[in-house]
Amino acid sequence: MTAPLRERTDSRIQGGEPAVRLDGVSKIYGQGKNGLLALDNVSLSVGQGEFVCMLGASGCGKSTLLSLVAGLDSPTAGRIGTEGRRIAMMFQEPALFPWLTVSANVEMAMRVQGVAKRERQTRAAEFLEIVHLGGFGDKRPHELSGGMRQRVSLARALAQDADVLLMDEPFGALDAMTRDLLHDELERIWRERGLSVLFVTHNVREAVRLGDRVVLLSSRPGRVVEDFPVTLDRPRHTDSAEVAKIAGAITGRLREEVMRHGS
Numbered sequence: 001m002t003a004p005l006r007e008r009t010d011s012r013i014q015g016g017e018p019a020v021r022l023d024g025v026s027k028i029y030g031q032g033k034n035g036l037l038a039l040d041n042v043s044l045s046v047g048q049g050e051f052v053c054m055l056g057a058s059g060c061g062k063s064t065l066l067s068l069v070a071g072l073d074s075p076t077a078g079r080i081g082t083e084g085r086r087i088a089m090m091f092q093e094p095a096l097f098p099w100l101t102v103s104a105n106v107e108m109a110m111r112v113q114g115v116a117k118r119e120r121q122t123r124a125a126e127f128l129e130i131v132h133l134g135g136f137g138d139k140r141p142h143e144l145s146g147g148m149r150q151r152v153s154l155a156r157a158l159a160q161d162a163d164v165l166l167m168d169e170p171f172g173a174l175d176a177m178t179r180d181l182l183h184d185e186l187e188r189i190w191r192e193r194g195l196s197v198l199f200v201t202h203n204v205r206e207a208v209r210l211g212d213r214v215v216l217l218s219s220r221p222g223r224v225v226e227d228f229p230v231t232l233d234r235p236r237h238t239d240s241a242e243v244a245k246i247a248g249a250i251t252g253r254l255r256e257e258v259m260r261h262g263s
């Protein structure tokens with residue numbers, strides 16, 4: 001059974017504005033001669049309902065960019081617009097509270113928002129249904145597989161009533177088959193709920209499998225090198241020839257970028 005879609009709170013959202021917009025964003029960690037330029041003049045937008053994947057060499061500033069969009073840190077220069085949108089983040093590690101049940105983990109976001117207990121429980125059960133974990137609410141995280149724990153993490157993100165999902169290599173630690181299943185589920189949830197997604201990955205095929213666009217960042221300092229539109233029909237398959245062809249072109253460009261910096 002799929003839980004009914006809850007009404008979107010679209011009054012928060014301004015007309016055709018992008019869900020996320022970065023204008024000339026730079027980030028320097030530290031100060032003076034010890035300062036480290038992590039991001040340099042990055043301009044990028046994620047449209048409403050768009051799925052954007054971001055690729056780049058290790059250390060090029062992808063996580064930094066997500067943390068700036070999430071408001072966990074401030075840019076040194078430039079502007080980030082996410083007006084009125086609710087943002088949730090997902091990481092490679094699901095970071096669940098091990099002593100709480102699955103349901104209580106999902107309820108946590110609503111608890112912070114002051115939602116009454118009975119409603120929290122009902123809604124947590126709905127979100128767990130959406131991620132195909134109905135009936136697992138009373139389990140503890142250690143009783144679940146890695147893929148199931150990431151599903152809980154996704155349910156917890158949805159429980160924050162997010163419009164924008166920032167995902168930092170969320171499936172990087174999972175085996176290929178589990179990852180494929182989660183791609184299908186994420187795609188379904190993204191479509192059904194009209195989410196805007198900014199998804200960081202090292203896996204080029206994963207980026208092409210999921211993204212409406214794939215944005216390539218340069219080696220540090222991160223700059224936008226290229227923005228590849230992906231217009232293949234959905235659902236796509238990671239192992240398909242079409243995905244492989246586009247992934248091959250992007251990998252070539254990524255390799256050039258990494259070689260240019262000798263890293």
Ligand SMILES: Nc1ncnc2c1ncn2[C@@H]1O[C@H](COP(=O)(O)OP(=O)(O)OP(=O)(O)O)[C@@H](O)[C@H]1O
Binds near residue numbers: 065220
């Ligand atoms: N809080 C911090 N203080 C100082 N330097 C930092 C901090 N966070 C990140 N950095 C540095 O900024 C650069 C960008 O880091 P970031 O984690 O954003 O890269 P990334 O592209 O996500 O890397 P990876 O692909 O390896 O996860 C790196 O050189 C990193 O060491």
